[in-house]
Amino acid sequence: MRINVQYAHWKKVLPWFVCAVAVFSSFWLFFRMLWFDEVLTVQLLMKLPLERIYFSYEIPNNHIVFTLLEKLWYSTVGSVMNYPYYFFRIPPMIFGAAAVFLLCRRLLRSCGILAGTALPAFFSVSMTFALFSTGVRGYSLGFFLTVLLMLCGEKILRAPRFRQYVLYFALCLLSAGTAPTNLAAMEAAALFFLPALMRRGPGGIRRSLFLFVCPVVALAVFYLPILEKFIGCIRLGEGWHSASAAAANLYVVTGLIFAGFLPFCLAGAFRIWKKIPKLRWNCVCGLLIFLIPAGVYCFFRTPPFPRVFFPLTAVWLFLLSHMLCAYLRKMENRRIFLLAPFLLQGVFCILLFQERSETASRILFGESGKRDDFLMPYYARDSFKPQKILSFLNEKLKEGEALHVFVTFDADAPSLIFASSVMDFPEGVLLMDTLNRPKRLRFQEIPGPKYIISGDEADLRRTKERFGFTETLPVMRIGCQRLDRVMDL
Structure with missing residues (x-):
């Protein structure tokens, strides 16, 4: 009885502990300056009234549902107090912490204390989680909605009710409205439940069809009123520079996050395949879920940014936790083998903790x-x-010095424009091309001293050729942004 009481106590406490760890480990990125995509999001929500945001889907950068929620947050908090720019990071931080809390609480019940806590806890201290849970973008919201979809899908699996179908569709609608690329995470959730539903006869097959079709219908319903703009965004062809590089970035980083657990998760999956034949389809579907990004990169002409698959990691966490649980159950009487995955994962966590991730990023x-x-x-x-x-x-x-500065696209021009507004930098000094519009600026004709802020040497060379400049003097370089003075008379 005492053991059961203690177990019940830890089941209540641990999700809150993991949630707190997620918040504190992400907080060091909270005050960083906004970058390109974040600036566009903030500019959109500050410029437009709430009712116009949905119809302003000019670029895929507009995560509509997230922008609407940020607008409500800004309107509410900004009306009663001073609103510094980093307050925009509070909603995604809440979504990320809530997702980890719900994920841990659910996995504790199905995978036990060790596996149910370990995967969410180590993920919550990763650089990847900190990056997206503080980003003023819709990826943290997409991650949160994917966790809710998994929980709702589980209820449909066990005891379907009409309200659960309605809730599942509503969650799909919100997820699709956050980003169309969340379709990958939604279909992965459906694939996760497919084997269990197929074993439940015709009723299970019908429920499975609903889970697969619902995300597609939700996507169509959400974007049909703005179909022309939706197609226009697709035609922009925004994406990563290389499919193989994008896939490598996604899978290598994910592998690093769970490097200590992976061998033992694979051992657990092998045990399931060998010892429980009726669960082999679960293994097959699990493998397909892990390969979804690879399939996308193989068949899409423009490879998506690796970050669009962050919501999919919620489903991966469910899978990895069950795989680790299978290993731990096999080794429950062998203390050394039981502790091995946690010790190894702890080593990798220390090696990649926060700022140390930059070293790994530079090398890889x-x-x-x-x-x-x-x-x-x-x-x-x-x-x-x-x-x-x-x-x-x-x-x-x-x-x-009556100077003017041209900022190139590759130098993250929006971040400089936004930083200038925060610093009360004089207007009209920083000049840049309008996004997705013809380049008509004639910077070479502006009188007075001129500077160029570029991304790298190649970017500077292209800019000099465009405006006919022949000589520039390096002034300073900070990260991905370099400042050069034009020396042409």
């Missing part, structure tokens, strides 16, 4: 951080300080 994906989208991209690094370049330029302006 290059110095610039622009080839990394899932571990520590340039905008999450300490070197991302657009305000430092602006401080230097501000000093020049105070000295009486």
Whole structure:
């Protein structure tokens, strides 16, 4: 009786503990300056009234449902107190913490204390979780909605009720409205329940069909009123520079996050395959779920950004927890083998904890951080300080230099524009091309001293050729942004 009481106590306490760990481990990224995509999100919600946001789907960057929620948050909090820019990070942080809490609470029941707590806990201290749970984008919301879909799908599996079908459709609608790419996570959730539903006869098959069809219908319902803009966003062809590089970034980083657990998870999956034949279809479907991004990268002409698959990691966590649970049950009487996965995972966690992830990112994906989208991209690094370049330029302006600065697309121009507004930098000094519009700016004709902020040497060379400049002098370089002075008379 005492053991059962203690177990029940830990089942209540541990989800809150993991939730707190998720918040505290992410907080160090809370005050970083907004980057390209975040600035576009903030500009959209501040510029437009609530009712116009849905109809302003000009670029895929607009995660509509998330932007609507951020607008409500901004309107509510901003009306009663001063609203610093980092307050925009509070809603995604809440979504991330809530998702980890619900995930841990559910896995504790199905996988036990060790496996049910370990996977969510170690994931919550990863750089990837911190990155997306503090990002002013819809990925944290997509992750949260995927967890809710898994919980709702489980209720449909066990004892379906009409209200659960309605709730499942509503969650699919919100997830699709956050980002169309969340379709991958929604279909993965359906695939997760497929083997169990197929074993339940005709009724189970009908429920399975609902789980697969519902996300597609929700996607159509949400975007049909803005179909022309939706198609226009697809035609923009925004994506990663290489399918193989995108797949490598996603799978390598995910493998690093769970590196200590992976061998033991695979051992658990092998045990399920060998000892429980009726669950072999669960293994097959689990493998297909892990291969969903690979399939997308094989068949899509424009490879999606690796970050769009962050919501899918919620389903991966369910799978990995069950796999680890199978291993632990086999080794429950062998203490050394029982502790091995946690000790090994602890070592990898220490090696990749927070700032140490930058070293791994530099080794694996290059110095610039622009080839990394899932571990520590340039905008999450300490070197991302657009305000430092602006401080230097501000000093020049105070000295009486009537300068103008052209900021290239590759230098993350929106981050500099936003930082200039936070710093009360003079308007009209920073110049940039309008996104997705013809390049009509004639920077070379503007009188006075000129500077260029570019992303790298190649970007600077292209900019000089465009405006006909022949000589520039390097002034400073901070992270992915470099400042050069035009020396042409």
